[in-house]
Every structure is written in C-alpha cells, then in structure tokens.
Amino acid sequence: MRIISGKHRGRRIELGKEADAIRPTSDFAREAIFNILAHSKHGLNGHTFEGQRVLDVFCGTGAFGLEALSRGAAEVTFVDQAREAMATVRHNVERFGELEHADFLLIDATKLSRARKNYSLIFLDPPYFSKLIAPTLKKLQEGGWIGEDALIVAEHDAKEIIELPEGFSVIDQRRYGRAVVELIKSCA
Numbered sequence: 001m002r003i004i005s006g007k008h009r010g011r012r013i014e015l016g017k018e019a020d021a022i023r024p025t026s027d028f029a030r031e032a033i034f035n036i037l038a039h040s041k042h043g044l045n046g047h048t049f050e051g052q053r054v055l056d057v058f059c060g061t062g063a064f065g066l067e068a069l070s071r072g073a074a075e076v077t078f079v080d081q082a083r084e085a086m087a088t089v090r091h092n093v094e095r096f097g098e099l100e101h102a103d104f105l106l107i108d109a110t111k112l113s114r115a116r117k118n119y120s121l122i123f124l125d126p127p128y129f130s131k132l133i134a135p136t137l138k139k140l141q142e143g144g145w146i147g148e149d150a151l152i153v154a155e156h157d158a159k160e161i162i163e164l165p166e167g168f169s170v171i172d173q174r175r176y177g178r179a180v181v182e183l184i185k186s187c188a
C-alpha cells in the first residue's frame with residue numbers, strides 16, 4: 001500500500017503484525033474515493049484538503065488519514081480499538097513526520113465520549129458485516145464529533161444492508177469490487 005497523492009506521494013504504508021486481521025481498502029478504491037472527495041459535486045464542494053479536520057474511525061492501517069495528511073489536512077484523529085493497529089498507525093505517522101498533526105484514540109468507536117472538537121471529514125471503515133456503521137454514526141452525532149456540513153465516507157461489503165440512523169442520508173454511492181463506498185451527510 002502506498003500514498004497516492006500529495007507531499008508523501010509514493011511512500012509505502014508499513015503494515016504491522018496485525019496485517020492478516022485487517023482488510024485495507026485497495027489503493028485503487030482509495031484513489032477513487034479521494035478523487036470523488038476532491039472533484040465531485042458531492043465531495044468537498046470545490047475545497048481542498050487544506051485545513052480539514054479529519055476523523056479516521058476503525059482506522060486499521062490508517063491509510064485514509066495518512067492520505068488526507070499527505071494532501072494537506074490540518075489534523076487527523078485516528079480511532080481504533082486494536083492496540084496493534086494503533087501501534088502501526090502511530091509508527092507510520094512518525095515515519096511521515098506528521099506527529100504534530102495527529103491524535104490517537106484507542107477506544108471502541110461506539111463508546112466515544114463527548115468530543116473536544118468536531119470534524120469536517122470522517123472516514124468509517126469497520127470490519128465487514130460488523131453492523132457498526134449505524135451505532136457509530138449515532139454516537140458521533142450525540143457526542144458532537146460531526147461538524148456542520150461534514151462529509152462522512154463509509155465503506156462496507158456490497159452484501160451488507162446498512163440502515164442509517166435518523167438524521168443521516170446517503171448522497172452518493174459507488175461500488176469497487178465487493179466494497180461499497182457511501183458519502184453520507186448529517187441532516188440534523
């Protein structure tokens with residue numbers, strides 16, 4: 001896995017011991033997602049990643065957050081409950097010299113407390129068939145993690161049926177192999 005664009009373009013994302021347990025989004029799908037974010041009418045609406053506060057939930061390898069940092073995001077908070085995943089993400093953030101722009105939360109995303117700040121771009125990539133997207137969205141909303149006009153990118157298996165909690169709507173959906181990527185907005 002490599003960073004696709006930005007100041008860290010081409011740098012390899014090192015995988016830790018947990019590599020077999022994590023299902024990273026393919027470089028192809030990640031590139032497509034970031035192209036949608038950068039260029040589609042449903043993406044960042046003509047804005048760049050500069051100054052964006054990004055939340056990478058179920059971060060696994062941290063590829064989404066690292067890509068956002070490479071493209072100029074002001075800060076990224078990485079969330080995962082697996083110690084091995086968090087150690088790998090921290091290692092890569094250090095390698096890229098981005099520690100001052102990153103925070104790390106080792107916690108179950110469905111148990112997040114009240115946010116100290118909100119985020120303009122949120123990635124949700126839980127394990128497939130875990131049924132964690134809806135409860136995590138609800139917790140993020142209740143805890144004040146979702147900024148005004150924030151964009152949420154959720155990935156799940158094509159065979160999964162996701163029922164969003166009240167106050168959320170899908171504004172775009174794409175399929176990449178067995179992965180479905182949905183762009184979600186909070187209506188609240």
